[in-house]
Amino acid sequence: MNQTNIALLGFGVVGSGVYRILTENHDDLNHREVLDLHVTRILIRDAANVRDFALAPQELFTADYGEILNDDSISIVVECMGGVEPARSFILQALRAGKSVVSSNKEVISKHWHEFDAEAKARDAGLYYEATVGGGIPILRTIMDSMQANNITRVMGIINGTTNYILTKMSEEGLDFDEVLHEAQSLGYAETDSTADVEGYDATYKLSILASLAFHAHLPVSVIPREGITKLSRRDFAIARQLGYEIKLLAIGKKHGSQIEVHVHPTMLPKTHPLAAVRGVFNAIFLTGHAANDIMLYGRGAGSMPTASAVVSDIICAVHRAGRHRYITFANAEELSTAVQLLENYESRFCARLLVEDAPGVLASVAGVLAKHNVSLRSVLQPGESDTTDARLTLLTHNAAAQSVRAALAEIAGLSCVRAVESLLHVEE
Amino acid sequence: MNQTNIALLGFGVVGSGVYRILTENHDDLNHREVLDLHVTRILIRDAANVRDFALAPQELFTADYGEILNDDSISIVVECMGGVEPARSFILQALRAGKSVVSSNKEVISKHWHEFDAEAKARDAGLYYEATVGGGIPILRTIMDSMQANNITRVMGIINGTTNYILTKMSEEGLDFDEVLHEAQSLGYAETDSTADVEGYDATYKLSILASLAFHAHLPVSVIPREGITKLSRRDFAIARQLGYEIKLLAIGKKHGSQIEVHVHPTMLPKTHPLAAVRGVFNAIFLTGHAANDIMLYGRGAGSMPTASAVVSDIICAVHRAGRHRYITFANAEELSTAVQLLENYESRFCARLLVEDAPGVLASVAGVLAKHNVSLRSVLQPGESDTTDARLTLLTHNAAAQSVRAALAEIAGLSCVRAVESLLHVEE
Numbered sequence: 001m002n003q004t005n006i007a008l009l010g011f012g013v014v015g016s017g018v019y020r021i022l023t024e025n026h027d028d029l030n031h032r033e034v035l036d037l038h039v040t041r042i043l044i045r046d047a048a049n050v051r052d053f054a055l056a057p058q059e060l061f062t063a064d065y066g067e068i069l070n071d072d073s074i075s076i077v078v079e080c081m082g083g084v085e086p087a088r089s090f091i092l093q094a095l096r097a098g099k100s101v102v103s104s105n106k107e108v109i110s111k112h113w114h115e116f117d118a119e120a121k122a123r124d125a126g127l128y129y130e131a132t133v134g135g136g137i138p139i140l141r142t143i144m145d146s147m148q149a150n151n152i153t154r155v156m157g158i159i160n161g162t163t164n165y166i167l168t169k170m171s172e173e174g175l176d177f178d179e180v181l182h183e184a185q186s187l188g189y190a191e192t193d194s195t196a197d198v199e200g201y202d203a204t205y206k207l208s209i210l211a212s213l214a215f216h217a218h219l220p221v222s223v224i225p226r227e228g229i230t231k232l233s234r235r236d237f238a239i240a241r242q243l244g245y246e247i248k249l250l251a252i253g254k255k256h257g258s259q260i261e262v263h264v265h266p267t268m269l270p271k272t273h274p275l276a277a278v279r280g281v282f283n284a285i286f287l288t289g290h291a292a293n294d295i296m297l298y299g300r301g302a303g304s305m306p307t308a309s310a311v312v313s314d315i316i317c318a319v320h321r322a323g324r325h326r327y328i329t330f331a332n333a334e335e336l337s338t339a340v341q342l343l344e345n346y347e348s349r350f351c352a353r354l355l356v357e358d359a360p361g362v363l364a365s366v367a368g369v370l371a372k373h374n375v376s377l378r379s380v381l382q383p384g385e386s387d388t389t390d391a392r393l394t395l396l397t398h399n400a401a402a403q404s405v406r407a408a409l410a411e412i413a414g415l416s417c418v419r420a421v422e423s424l425l426h427v428e429e
Numbered sequence: 430m431n432q433t434n435i436a437l438l439g440f441g442v443v444g445s446g447v448y449r450i451l452t453e454n455h456d457d458l459n460h461r462e463v464l465d466l467h468v469t470r471i472l473i474r475d476a477a478n479v480r481d482f483a484l485a486p487q488e489l490f491t492a493d494y495g496e497i498l499n500d501d502s503i504s505i506v507v508e509c510m511g512g513v514e515p516a517r518s519f520i521l522q523a524l525r526a527g528k529s530v531v532s533s534n535k536e537v538i539s540k541h542w543h544e545f546d547a548e549a550k551a552r553d554a555g556l557y558y559e560a561t562v563g564g565g566i567p568i569l570r571t572i573m574d575s576m577q578a579n580n581i582t583r584v585m586g587i588i589n590g591t592t593n594y595i596l597t598k599m600s601e602e603g604l605d606f607d608e609v610l611h612e613a614q615s616l617g618y619a620e621t622d623s624t625a626d627v628e629g630y631d632a633t634y635k636l637s638i639l640a641s642l643a644f645h646a647h648l649p650v651s652v653i654p655r656e657g658i659t660k661l662s663r664r665d666f667a668i669a670r671q672l673g674y675e676i677k678l679l680a681i682g683k684k685h686g687s688q689i690e691v692h693v694h695p696t697m698l699p700k701t702h703p704l705a706a707v708r709g710v711f712n713a714i715f716l717t718g719h720a721a722n723d724i725m726l727y728g729r730g731a732g733s734m735p736t737a738s739a740v741v742s743d744i745i746c747a748v749h750r751a752g753r754h755r756y757i758t759f760a761n762a763e764e765l766s767t768a769v770q771l772l773e774n775y776e777s778r779f780c781a782r783l784l785v786e787d788a789p790g791v792l793a794s795v796a797g798v799l800a801k802h803n804v805s806l807r808s809v810l811q812p813g814e815s816d817t818t819d820a821r822l823t824l825l826t827h828n829a830a831a832q833s834v835r836a837a838l839a840e841i842a843g844l845s846c847v848r849a850v851e852s853l854l855h856v857e858e
Contacts, residue, residue: 025580028580029577033577136724137721138576142570149738278703291446291565291734293735295567295729298703299724300721300724305719309576309721317574
């Protein structure tokens with residue numbers, strides 16, 4: 001059998017895991033997949049990011065990308081550097097040289113997908129990126145190779161492990177955000193600069209890829225509204241628990257005919273929902289298709305070996321499918337596809353928590369404003385105990401237009417009997 | 430693009446769903462997959478089993494398999510008849526004629542896989558059977574196309590929807606088995622003859638396929654010990670709840686080096702385990718790989734459209750992979766592969782419930798017998814209240830050899846202070 005030579009760009013958490021699997025499992029893969037896979041070059045730019053130099057022979061390492069690009073014996077380039085540049089240029093150059101590219105880099109794929117796809121198609125090269133969403137969970141291949149019979153109408157995902165770890169701790173131990181964040185940072189579950197995770201940016205990159213594949217229309221990162229988890233308090237979790245809900249940072253996409261909504265934010269889910277049971281650093285993606293109905297995939301969304309598992313699976317697919325790679329030619333790849341419209345004023349259920357004056361007539365005033373904006377209430381929670389002149393009012397709405405709910409709450413915030421709108425969460429069932 | 434002609438064998442629940450998807454989604458599949466798929470023949474043997482004749486034009490139906498076999502324009506035969514014969518002969522004949530076969534029939538695939546695989550390989554024809562395990566859940570394709578980098582060491586599945594529906598009702602509503610079975614039968618969730626489901630036969634067919642693929646070694650149905658759910662009582666659920674567990678019918682496979690254990694039986698799972706949250710007719714399969722770590726796939730394990738979703742996905746793969754089909758050539762396909770050994774005396778945790786005399790010294794006697802058989806206890810539950818001379822004793826063991834536990838319980842059943850060993854359940858964590 002022919003030897004397949006592979007170059008790794010980056011030798012950090014993911015790259016070293018890929019090297020480990022390809023080396024340790026070489027004979028198994030040779031036997032089962034009839035493939036002879038070898039890493040023959042490893043590009044490093046910053047020796048400080050190299051996880052374990054001792055893992056690979058020193059002669060494999062290079063700092064000169066030209067040595068990889070001009071090496072015709074290398075047919076697959078694995079990009080696991082992260083960030084946009086130089087990853088973007090390296091990927092484009094590899095594709096132009098006719099090499100297939102496997103990437104675990106959600107940021108560069110979500111932002112430059114259309115460029116990569118056009119280049120890959122022009123050169124008959126493969127472009128694979130399973131590891132960009134859900135780490136070791138094979139969600140993209142499931143959508144592309146197992147759900148073809150379906151019109152997918154909904155994706156809902158817990159696709160950021162750091163935030164799910166924090167939310168699980170807040171829910172189960174009654175802790176506050178800052179407390180858990182510090183613990184997560186000291187355990188290595190959160191970065192020192194955790195903005196990309198806790199503010200939901202990372203989830204928007206992944207949702208862009210996930211929803212674009214599920215709905216067969218390009219949904220760029222720029223169209224995805226985003227809200228992080230930093231404003232959640234232990235009071236939110238206490239109320240969710242009382243109502244039988246969990247709070248999760250969900251990436252949500254829904255398709256209604258040609259209208260598509262996509263958004264990332266903390267969401268209340270009933271405790272009986274399969275996503276509500278996803279704890280700690282685990283990820284899960286829930287899909288609804290017209291034929292398969294509800295499907296959920298659960299697993300480790302990050303980490304060296306789980307992510308490397310997805311990368312190696314992509315490498316194997318890239319070899320097996322040589323000459324038959326599939327491309328995602330969206331109608332208008334750089335922007336939102338013209339065949340669909342973005343539904344910005346989507347409908348959802350909401351849960352709002354208000355700090356109000358503890359006096360008669362408050363609920364009537366609040367409910368009056370909601371009614372004016374066509375927002376109808378499913379239930380109202382007003383704890384009896386009150387040792388101050390303030391009280392807290394929790395409102396659960398029926399399905400209502402998001403913009404109407406926000407407009408109503410802005411008006412409610414201005415009522416003299418209302419001290420503050422303390423939180424507004426989406427609710428899914 | 431070339432037209433692909435497909436014949437359906439059977440037009441019941443699955444066949445009619447496949448027809449519906451291929452007809453209603455024809456244009457979508459044409460656009461996205463660049464395929465022109467047409468059902469040009471439907472074999473029916475018994476008009477009474479035809480779900481809806483009006484769904485397809487009358488001229489497609491035939492009772493003569495020769496018309497399909499000898500029609501060179503038909504390249505794919507979809508077998509969804511169920512049972513062993515004539516499905517087995519029809520599949521072999523189709524493969525011999527060089528046609529690819531897609532089957533949703535777990536019984537015939539699990540029992541005659543090696544024959545089909547050898548024939549398919551000899552003729553360069555495809556053999557696809559995603560729908561045989563987990564209905565609409567793409568578990569087999571996940572193992573084959575996404576988990577290649579992994580040494581899979583464990584599979585645990587809720588792979589029978591009927592029994593999971595019954596167990597969920599027993600757990601959540603405190604009902605007894607017979608009561609729920611009758612309700613499930615009247616709702617169509619259970620067959621009039623429910624033996625294949627409630628006695629676990631259906632799960633053994635599926636586990637044979639699932640574990641053989643996961644462990645790369647043929648594990649025939651005949652080597653799988655099986656226990657159904659008919660002996661479970663509301664008392665089992667009450668105790669499980671008290672201990673923080675659910676009871677599920679699990680199909681379990683584990684690999685320890687070259688030793689493999691496979692078994693199907695009611696199992697206690699902690700309520701925090703993702704499989705414990707799988708309710709009603711849903712199925713889920715939990716895998717552990719050395720790289721991806723824990724993965725779970727959840728969805729509808731049966732039903733017309735979910736199963737048809739998997740069948741249509743197989744049809745699409747069969748066309749895309751023409752000339753590059755993969756085969757499972759196990760070392761010794763008809764029997765257990767010689768490269769592995771069946772571990773019959775596997776280790777597990779167990780939960781035993783005894784009806785004992787309410788007298789001093791009983792626990793000492795019971796514990797003495799367990800110790801003699803090298804079975805050590807993790808905890809003992811002896812409810813305080815007792816209005817008779819009898820008491821119930823619940824024993825949770827540490828990991829212990831299954832045969833030792835059974836031998837110990839046989840001896841315990843013979844103690845004069847023990848009225849009966851009322852139940853013995855496996856426990857997984």
